[in-house]
Amino acid sequence: MTHHSATSADLAADTPRTTPRVTVIGTGYLGATHAACLAELGYDVLGLDTDPAKVADLAAGRLPFYEPGLAELVERHTATGRLRFTTDPAEAAEFADLHFVCVGTPQRRDSMAADTSHVEAAVASLVPHLRRDALLVGKSTVPVGTAAGLQALADEAAPADVRVGVAWNPEFLREGRAVDDTLRPDRIVVGVTDPLHEKVLRELYAPVVDTGVPFLVTDLATSELVKVAANAFLATKISFANAIAELCDAAGGDVVALTDAIGHDARIGHQFLSAGLGFGGGCLPKDIRALMARAGELGVDEALTFLREVDAVNMRRRSRTVALAVEECGGSVLGRRIAVLGAAFKPGTDDVRDSPALNVAAQLQLQGAHVRVHDPRANATAARTFPTLGYADTVEEAVTGADLVLHLTEWEEFRALDPAALEPARRVVVDARNALDARRWADAGWRVRGLGRPAVGPVPVTP
Ligand SMILES: NC(=O)c1ccc[n+]([C@@H]2O[C@H](COP(=O)([O-])OP(=O)(O)OC[C@H]3O[C@@H](n4cnc5c(N)ncnc54)[C@H](O)[C@@H]3O)[C@@H](O)[C@H]2O)c1
Numbered sequence: 001m002t003h004h005s006a007t008s009a010d011l012a013a014d015t016p017r018t019t020p021r022v023t024v025i026g027t028g029y030l031g032a033t034h035a036a037c038l039a040e041l042g043y044d045v046l047g048l049d050t051d052p053a054k055v056a057d058l059a060a061g062r063l064p065f066y067e068p069g070l071a072e073l074v075e076r077h078t079a080t081g082r083l084r085f086t087t088d089p090a091e092a093a094e095f096a097d098l099h100f101v102c103v104g105t106p107q108r109r110d111s112m113a114a115d116t117s118h119v120e121a122a123v124a125s126l127v128p129h130l131r132r133d134a135l136l137v138g139k140s141t142v143p144v145g146t147a148a149g150l151q152a153l154a155d156e157a158a159p160a161d162v163r164v165g166v167a168w169n170p171e172f173l174r175e176g177r178a179v180d181d182t183l184r185p186d187r188i189v190v191g192v193t194d195p196l197h198e199k200v201l202r203e204l205y206a207p208v209v210d211t212g213v214p215f216l217v218t219d220l221a222t223s224e225l226v227k228v229a230a231n232a233f234l235a236t237k238i239s240f241a242n243a244i245a246e247l248c249d250a251a252g253g254d255v256v257a258l259t260d261a262i263g264h265d266a267r268i269g270h271q272f273l274s275a276g277l278g279f280g281g282g283c284l285p286k287d288i289r290a291l292m293a294r295a296g297e298l299g300v301d302e303a304l305t306f307l308r309e310v311d312a313v314n315m316r317r318r319s320r321t322v323a324l325a326v327e328e329c330g331g332s333v334l335g336r337r338i339a340v341l342g343a344a345f346k347p348g349t350d351d352v353r354d355s356p357a358l359n360v361a362a363q364l365q366l367q368g369a370h371v372r373v374h375d376p377r378a379n380a381t382a383a384r385t386f387p388t389l390g391y392a393d394t395v396e397e398a399v400t401g402a403d404l405v406l407h408l409t410e411w412e413e414f415r416a417l418d419p420a421a422l423e424p425a426r427r428v429v430v431d432a433r434n435a436l437d438a439r440r441w442a443d444a445g446w447r448v449r450g451l452g453r454p455a456v457g458p459v460p461v462t463p
């Protein structure tokens, strides 16, 4: 069977669709998920990445990171050959006429801005190999204006007689729920400059849109901004709850009861209102900083100065947790044994990018504590980033003999622990995610310190 590609030219001519082929450039958390989910929807997919080790893993059907439900999809679709991987841009250019760009846009080392060099490199490596008209669809989170810049780059790099379009299709998936968020998203947003590009994408996403998912079409700049605005709003909501937690600490209130009470107002809602150690990960922290930086470049930095406070409130959660640990150790953690439960930036993932848990663990180690970290999934990724921290294979190994326990990532496993069965030197836990059942722990003889809520349980003697 000759494969047919989902090109704008084909669709313009109303050519019937056979098995459309797509490539996904950048096969990290976002790209691997997108590629596997497109295969699940019935497309022939080729993933392209510059990292040969990652490509070798994926090509062998192995997911190089943890994401619930994704390993099964990768294994199944690589086995049938519907999902393949390469490091060769020429192969990708030949394979399809629709290319999704999913490479990273990390924070630059020298400023708060996003580093768009990987996106530019991805386009520059593919486009010269194109021999037919093609559509590049960006999914990476980028500063507004990037797509227009990439169009200019593509126009310049394209061989004569090859027309390359650029569209934007921001991604809203959450790690830990990436497969479900991709196959059943709240909405699909596409930014286009040409109705044909809209048609190509509408057709590609038909299996999803036909289930009732809103398909929202806008211009390039708006689509880029939708993504960063959504993340800025989510970050603001979390920091709002954490700012109120600071107030609760000062006044003796309980932020958990408070956010529950305000969340009942449907205009506010309960989601993303959990006060605690704050947000980390590969998205929210870098995205609010990149948005502030871009606003500055556009001369409207004042519009977003509040995001500086959102960031500052968030970073204070980490120092507040360290301070609580020091307080509970009688003024210094020097020589203290501290068990850290959690390393991932949130439960459900092994991702430790900008992990608040590891940041706290590292700060305590710097102050002279003997830190033992246990995470159900992220010990290995954490050890690669922070090799000098101690790691334990089990909760018991981390906690036994500890002077203090810190609960920093709210895995279900930790919530289900039997506090009576643990054997630390002192029964004190700092629940920086406000997620443990404090009453149950107190009943088992533990003193429980939350963030933004009163301490519960007995006060043990500090040796
Ligand atoms: N992780 C998420 O939950 C998520 C969700 C929505 C949006 N995003 C956005 O998606 C983008 C990717 O994020 P991620 O978390 O998947 O990052 P990641 O670091 O896990 O993956 C990026 C991948 O791109 C590859 N790469 C870099 N340069 C390349 C090039 N020139 N050609 C081909 N491959 C290249 C890297 O080797 C890596 O495998 C970012 O812009 C991010 O903000 C991420």
Ligand SMILES: O=c1ccn([C@@H]2O[C@H](COP(=O)(O)OP(=O)(O)O[C@H]3O[C@H](CO)[C@@H](O)[C@H](O)[C@H]3O)[C@@H](O)[C@H]2O)c(=O)[nH]1
Pocket: 141, 171, 172, 173, 174, 175, 176, 231, 234, 238, 271, 272, 273, 274, 275, 276, 277, 278, 279, 280, 281, 282, 283, 284, 287, 345, 346
């Ligand atoms: O009430 C809350 C909710 C979350 N968090 C923390 O916020 C961070 C981010 O959580 P979440 O948003 O669930 O994780 P991500 O996978 O980073 O997803 C965000 O970033 C992605 C990349 O841009 C977007 O696609 C998603 O829509 C957006 O939710 C984590 O550290 C959480 O612990 C809180 O502290 N309190």
